[in-house]
Amino acid sequence: MHFLKYGLLLTAIFSTVVGKAQGDVAALIQKVGAKIERVNNYTAEGKMKTNVAFLKVPESVVKIYFKKPNRLKIKNEKGISFVPKGAVGINLSNIINGAKYTALDAGMDKIGNTVVRVVKLLPVDDNADIVLSTVYIDEANLVIKKAKTTTRENGSYQLEMTYGIYTAYGLPDKIIFTFNTKEYKLPKGITFDFDDGTAAKKTIPQGLNKNQGQAEITFDSYIINKGVSDALF
Amino acid sequence: MWNLLQIELFKISKRPRTYIAFAAIAAIVFIFQFAFKADGQSYMNLMLQSVKDSFEFERTKAINGYFMCYIILNTLLVQLPILVALIAADSISGEANMGTLRLLITKPISRTQLILVKFAAATIFTILLLLWMAITSLFFSLLIFGADDMLIFRSKGEESQILLISQDDVMWRYLAAFAYATVALTVIAALSLFLSIFADNSIGPIIATVCIVLVCTIISNINVPIIDKNVRPFLFTSYLVGWKGFFYIATTDEGVPIKGSVENWPAIRNSLSILLLHIGVLLGASVFIFRKKDILS
Amino acid sequence: MSAIIRVSHLSKQFKDTKAVDDLSFTVNEGDVYGFLGQNGAGKSTTIRMLLSLIAPSGGDIVIFEKKLHTHRSEILRQVGAVIEKPDLYKYLSAYDNLSIFAKMSDIKVTRELLMRQLEMVGLADRAKGKVETFSQGMKQRLGIAVALVHNPALIILDEPTNGLDPQGIADIRNLILRLSREMGKTVLISSHLLSEIELIANRMIILHKGKKMVEGTVAELLDPAHSLIQLETTNDAAAKEKLSHSNWADALQQGNPIRLLMNKQAVPQLISDLVGLEVSVLSVNSSHSLENYFLSLTTQSGHVEPFAN
Numbered sequence: 001m002h003f004l005k006y007g008l009l010l011t012a013i014f015s016t017v018v019g020k021a022q023g024d025v026a027a028l029i030q031k032v033g034a035k036i037e038r039v040n041n042y043t044a045e046g047k048m049k050t051n052v053a054f055l056k057v058p059e060s061v062v063k064i065y066f067k068k069p070n071r072l073k074i075k076n077e078k079g080i081s082f083v084p085k086g087a088v089g090i091n092l093s094n095i096i097n098g099a100k101y102t103a104l105d106a107g108m109d110k111i112g113n114t115v116v117r118v119v120k121l122l123p124v125d126d127n128a129d130i131v132l133s134t135v136y137i138d139e140a141n142l143v144i145k146k147a148k149t150t151t152r153e154n155g156s157y158q159l160e161m162t163y164g165i166y167t168a169y170g171l172p173d174k175i176i177f178t179f180n181t182k183e184y185k186l187p188k189g190i191t192f193d194f195d196d197g198t199a200a201k202k203t204i205p206q207g208l209n210k211n212q213g214q215a216e217i218t219f220d221s222y223i224i225n226k227g228v229s230d231a232l233f
Numbered sequence: 234m235w236n237l238l239q240i241e242l243f244k245i246s247k248r249p250r251t252y253i254a255f256a257a258i259a260a261i262v263f264i265f266q267f268a269f270k271a272d273g274q275s276y277m278n279l280m281l282q283s284v285k286d287s288f289e290f291e292r293t294k295a296i297n298g299y300f301m302c303y304i305i306l307n308t309l310l311v312q313l314p315i316l317v318a319l320i321a322a323d324s325i326s327g328e329a330n331m332g333t334l335r336l337l338i339t340k341p342i343s344r345t346q347l348i349l350v351k352f353a354a355a356t357i358f359t360i361l362l363l364l365w366m367a368i369t370s371l372f373f374s375l376l377i378f379g380a381d382d383m384l385i386f387r388s389k390g391e392e393s394q395i396l397l398i399s400q401d402d403v404m405w406r407y408l409a410a411f412a413y414a415t416v417a418l419t420v421i422a423a424l425s426l427f428l429s430i431f432a433d434n435s436i437g438p439i440i441a442t443v444c445i446v447l448v449c450t451i452i453s454n455i456n457v458p459i460i461d462k463n464v465r466p467f468l469f470t471s472y473l474v475g476w477k478g479f480f481y482i483a484t485t486d487e488g489v490p491i492k493g494s495v496e497n498w499p500a501i502r503n504s505l506s507i508l509l510l511h512i513g514v515l516l517g518a519s520v521f522i523f524r525k526k527d528i529l530s
Numbered sequence: 531m532s533a534i535i536r537v538s539h540l541s542k543q544f545k546d547t548k549a550v551d552d553l554s555f556t557v558n559e560g561d562v563y564g565f566l567g568q569n570g571a572g573k574s575t576t577i578r579m580l581l582s583l584i585a586p587s588g589g590d591i592v593i594f595e596k597k598l599h600t601h602r603s604e605i606l607r608q609v610g611a612v613i614e615k616p617d618l619y620k621y622l623s624a625y626d627n628l629s630i631f632a633k634m635s636d637i638k639v640t641r642e643l644l645m646r647q648l649e650m651v652g653l654a655d656r657a658k659g660k661v662e663t664f665s666q667g668m669k670q671r672l673g674i675a676v677a678l679v680h681n682p683a684l685i686i687l688d689e690p691t692n693g694l695d696p697q698g699i700a701d702i703r704n705l706i707l708r709l710s711r712e713m714g715k716t717v718l719i720s721s722h723l724l725s726e727i728e729l730i731a732n733r734m735i736i737l738h739k740g741k742k743m744v745e746g747t748v749a750e751l752l753d754p755a756h757s758l759i760q761l762e763t764t765n766d767a768a769a770k771e772k773l774s775h776s777n778w779a780d781a782l783q784q785g786n787p788i789r790l791l792m793n794k795q796a797v798p799q800l801i802s803d804l805v806g807l808e809v810s811v812l813s814v815n816s817s818h819s820l821e822n823y824f825l826s827l828t829t830q831s832g833h834v835e836p837f838a839n
Contacts, residue, residue: 049489054284056484057397058492079382079399080295082288181287186386186393187279213287240630247621332617336676339581339611340634341603527544528583 025105025119032142035170041067041228042171045220048074050082052213054184057082062217065232073233074217084179084215106134111145111160114138129153138163143170155180155211166222177215234350237342241354245320251358254316255365258309262369265305266377269296276304280386281395298375299383299403303480305370310414310473314421314446315439316362321355321425322438325523329530330434344524348426352516355422356415363411363418371407385480398482402492410476413501416508417473421446423515430523433530446470469511475504532559532595534684534716535580540589542575542740549575551740553589554784557718557733562710564731564748565720572740573720574614577688580718581611593684607636610682612690616673620662624653624672627661628679635680644679651675651705667698674705685709687719691726699726706730728752742784744791751791757816759797761788764810772807 044064050057060081065073074083106118116136123130129151136146147159157179161172245251269276273296278285325348328334337347383403385396398406421442428438449470452460465471478501483494495501535557542550550572557563567573578584580591582602591598593605618627625644632639632647648654651671661669670690677685687706691699707730709715721727727734728748735745744751744758763769766788773782773790778800781790790800794816804811 051487053488054392054394055288055397056394056482056488056490058399058490076291080291080384080397082290082395082397084287085289179287182283184393184395185283186388187282236633240633243626244619244622244630247619247626249621331619332615333619335578335581335583335613336611336617336631337634338583339606339609339613340631341607341636342634343603525585527585528578 025103025117028117028137028139028142029103029119032137032144032170035142039066039068039169039171040225041065042225043223043228044171047218047220048076048081048083049216049218050084050213051216052082052084052181053210055082055213064217064219065228067228067230067233071233075232084177084181084213101133109136111136114140114145116145141167143167143172166219166224169222169224171219171222171224173219175217175219177217179213179215180211181213183211234346237346237350238353238357241350242357245354245358250319250323254319254362257316258313258362258366259369261309261312262305262366262373265308265370266301266374269301269304270377294381295384296378297381297383297400298371298378299380299398299400299407301374301378302371302407303383303385305374306366306410306414306476309366309370310417310476311450313362313366313414313418314473315443317355317359317418317421318425318439318442318446320358321422322429322442323435324351324355324426324429326429326432326438327435329432329528332530334530335528338528345520348516348520348523352423352426352519355426356419359418359422360415363415367407367411383480385482387477387481396480396482397490398480399490399492402482405493406479409479413476413479413505416505416512417475420469420473420508420511420515423512423519427515427519427522430519430526469508472504472508475501475508478504533557533592534559534561534594535563535718536590536592537576537580538590538592540576540579540591541587542572542579542584543587549740550579550586552785553737553740553742555735555742555745557716559716560710560714561733562706562717562719562731564727564734565718565737566722566724566727566734567720567737568722570739571722571737573722573737574688575740576737577611577613577686577718577720580686581609581613582606583613607680608683609686610677610680610684611686611688612670612673612677613686613688614692616670616676618661618669618672618676621660623658623660624648624664624675625657627672628675631676632679637680647675647679648672650678652701666693667695667701670694670698670702674702678709683716685715685717687717689720689722691721691723703730744783744789746791755793755795756791757794758783759790759792759794759800760815761790761804761811762813762815763788763804764812769804769807769809772809776803776807778803 042065044066046062046064047059048062049059057080060076060079062081063075063077065071065075074081102122102124104120104122106120109116109118116138119135119137121133121135131150131152133150134148135144137143138145141163143161143163144159145161145163149157151157157177160176160178162174163171164173166173274292277292277295281288325334328337338344380400380403382400383398385394385398387394387396424445425438425442428441429435432438449468450473453465453468453471455461478497479495481496482490483496484490533556535555537556538554540550540553541548553572553576565573565577575584579586580593580598582598594608596605598605619630622630625648628644628647629639632644637643645654645657648657651674653668653672653675656664656668661672664672670693674687674690677687690702690706694702703726706717706719710717710730719727719731731748733745733747734751736743736751750756761769766786770782770788773779773788778790778792781792783789783791792800797814797816801811801814
């Protein structure tokens with residue numbers, strides 16, 4: 001139930017769309033999927049920065065645990081972190097259980113200096129929560145650089161990934177997750193607050209609106225396929 | 234003066250009513266701790282109602298000693314004036330009621346001295362009350378719930394915020410908050426003392442103090458712009474919760490809390506000065522009126 | 531003999547009532563000075579003014595040759611008082627009460643001193659007992675111990691025998707006599723009972739409706755031969771002025787109308803002297819003896835006209 005699972009969702013999508021897409025797009029997705037499949041589990045260390053208008057939290061040092069097919073946990077050993085829930089969770093099981101997607105080649109684009117192929121994934125089921133996913137694939141390295149998802153109920157999500165030394169495993173060095181959140185409202189009458197007469201400082205992240213938030217994880221290291229205890233999840 | 238203060242404190246210490254306040258605090262604090270130990274999650278869910286679907290966090294860690302103390306202070310500091318009034322409102326009126334006031338006045342101590350000593354004793358009582366609160370609500374909570382980062386749920390104007398203060402940045406804030414609360418409650422002590430000059434029994438001034446605090450608190454929290462602008466700044470009750478200012482950590486433009494910072498020092502300083510001004514005016518008025526008062530009790 | 535208390539033209543106005551009106555009197559060193567008057571005569575108000583509990587509306591109070599207004603603490607250090615009921619801290623022991631008030635009097639407080647004091651009033655065995663368990667008499671005795679603990683030169687007792695049984699009254703009386711005779715204290719004691727004042731005071735004053743009726747030695751005032759003679763003249767002010775410079779000055783009482791405390795047999799002499807002083811007398815009235823007069827004040831409520839024609 002985690003935003004990184006959004007990445008897992010993509011994995012799942014990839015496995016389901018294989019064979020349905022037009023030739024080279026299908027092959028591409030299959031290759032990317034196969035790469036992701038190589039990671040059975042990992043333990044990673046990193047830093048998480050949460051950027052949400054109402055949430056004033058410091059950067060935290062976190063440990064991330066993953067186990068195939070879709071278990072993932074972010075832990076803050078020293079303190080408390082707010083981890084945005086991925087909208088993915090809503091129908092992840094549907095996808096895994098074989099929801100059908102149609103993959104469409106939407107041409108080429110550029111993220112930074114990298115040329116990427118844009119693939120649009122359309123669910124076959126008209127009632128699925130996900131209306132449309134767009135993934136940007138770095139064909140040279142066979143990794144997903146960016147993914148956008150529009151849902152019926154929960155607005156749009158976006159994942160941006162930067163790769164480094166773990167490119168071979170399709171694991172990013174940095175993920176920026178942009179998500180929708182409701183405005184935070186304290187239940188009325190619960191506190192007598194100290195009103196200093198000034199307005200709240202607006203700290204809406206750049207390029208976002210007040211109902212959007214961002215979480216940024218920078219990975220320092222991965223320990224891949226060395227086993228992760230089930231007790232951690 | 235010191236001699237007189239010792240006598241005053243001795244008298245306070247010998248009265249059963251003094252201990253009611255300490256027992257009441259202990260009882261309330263322990264009930265809080267018990268309730269949160271048993272079902273703190275419900276409270277968290279309530280506070281996070283609107284965003285609980287968007288985020289996940291370690292709730293058990295969030296209900297820690299620091300958080301508990303904040304919750305308890307938030308609730309109790311509204312009731313604490315009653316406990317302070319219980320002793321401070323008795324200062325002069327209690328002596329008048331017992332008939333000991335006339336004996337006190339015939340001793341070679343000035344009435345100014347008497348008021349100042351009564352005020353000092355009430356202040357010391359207030360400090361002890363807060364110290365007891367610190368022990369029960371902070372240190373006992375830390376023992377029971379442990380220490381971790383502290384969450385502050387705050388509404389500011391039209392917005393609500395969740396602040397996170399890392400655990401190594403909390404303790405000094407509590408020290409400052411308790412010091413601030415001492416000043417805030419000393420205003421209540423000064424008000425009670427002032428009212429106690431006019432009465433021959435302590436019930437009147439206790440009720441009067443509580444009523445004044447209650448009415449002003451309600452007005453302070455009406456949240457109507459016309460009152461917020463024109464009335465609220467002039468009510469001392471608006472500043473009683475100023476201790477929270479120490480927990481409103483300043484943030485960078487990206488919304489990241491800055492360790493060791495406070496968002497609005499001037500507001501705290503301003504509130505503190507207003508409270509101190511109240512103490513000065515009330516104490517001055519008490520001395521002025523009491524010096525002229527005919528003791529007929 | 532020096533004056534310990536000198537009160538001149540003292541008055542106190544409470545809203546509509548004049549509780550004390552132009553009162554002057556003197557208490558000399560070593561006096562047991564009786565303050566007599568019915569309830570509401572102004573005794574307590576005067577005593578409270580002497581103790582700085584109430585601020586006078588007018589007049590002067592000088593105690594130990596110092597103005598009370600400016601030397602309050604200095605004076606009160608040498609004054610011990612019991613005002614009306616001897617109210618003390620009920621939740622404290624006799625010892626603690628005594629200790630508290632002793633410390634407030636700027637003296638060195640030792641256990642010996644306190645125990646000696648409790649011994650004197652017969653409460654040594656109840657030193658640790660809480661005052662709330664004491665009888666009225668015990669409280670009164672403790673009140674007196676509190677008043678005396680700092681060895682004051684002047685003792686002011688406002689109705690000290692109120693609410694006591696006959697034995698209690700006798701105990702207090704004996705204590706006051708001892709304080710005066712053996713220890714040379716000056717005592718001012720108020721009472722609404724002439725019989726009580728008569729037994730212990732050497733000088734006294736009678737107050738009525740805030741005004742002084744008479745002041746003098748008890749022996750003189752209670753001499754059955756003495757009467758209060760009231761004069762009505764064509765010009766009272768001038769007549770008073772002339773009398774105050776005549777042989778009748780000592781007999782002349784303060785206030786209006788003109789009153790003289792004198793032997794009734796001397797009235798013809800007075801009238802003849804008045805003629806000599808060129809005072810035109812309209813009427814001369816004689817009241818009954820002072821004792822009867824005071825009784826008439828205290829047994830009838832309120833509006834007694836002492837010199838009804």
